[in-house]
Amino acid sequence: MPQAIEYEEKHFIIVNDIENSLFYFFDFDVRSTEKNMEFEHLHSYYEIHILLSPMATHFIEGIPYRIRTNDFVLLEPSRLHKSFYPSETPSKRLVITFMYRDDGYGFKDTYENLLTPFHEPVPIFRFPDAxxxxLVRILNEIVALSHQAGSQEMTGAYELMVHSLFxxxxxxxxxxxDCNIYKTENPEDRLSERIYTVANYIHTHYMDNLTLEELAKSIYMDPFYLSHQFKEVTGYTITQYIHLVRIRNCQFLLLNTEDKITDISSACGFTSFSQFNRVFHKFCNESPSEYRKSQSTGRLLRERPKILHN
Structure with a gap:
């Protein structure tokens, strides 16, 4: 049996913060059905989700993927995702978030090459024992460093050592x-598979003018039947799902660009600015401009351990 990742519930390892050009955040915690996120979310940084319990499901852009102990889910910035944990017992997991400066500190090509696994169509990795x-040995060395430092927030030379190890x-x-042995498993029934195909299409075409009739035609299904089954499988109407995907992408652009709000609205598929404002306020309880102002990076950092991972 391969070495296990050293786990200590609610243990954090922090190097810098989200406002810096380089930061790391290691989050050891448990999740259960009660903490399952209602809808997918995205980040401006890279994320690695490592399941330390027997089984869970990870949704990436509307498609469910079954994962098991020690599977690595690699998420590039702005990729919509969520985890779903079984109801039997709380599930242990390690989530690592990090970000590097765009110029790669003088090694731009090297960093881009290192990060290519995050850009795979199915960025989930399951490795043989060797x-x-x-990989586990290196992660455990980082955990040991945090104990040696006597603090969960790394300073001085410990920061460089964590960076070097990572x-x-x-x-x-x-x-x-190329050693990846992860294989995707189809949903248990053909109907769910077709519904998730529609969900994924919405994720990748949210900027287009999407209609129920066109979505139904794409999978050779009656529009009324698709509408009913989509709600049964996902918990959302098709219109709600389209709006949520668009709003999540708008939120990302509001926080990570200086684009005009009107431009963001049209780029994310809203046909009128008044519609965008109305839908945004419905889901976020504030206007897009209020959201951009209130969701500062400092606030995001303070709330990260509580709200940004699942």
């Missing part, structure tokens, strides 16, 4: 990319 052992981790993750 490769798993190498760069090694990314190097081996990239080097082992």
């Amino acid at each position: 490769q798993q052992e190498v 760069t090694q981790f990314l190097y081996y993750l990239k080097d082992f990319q």
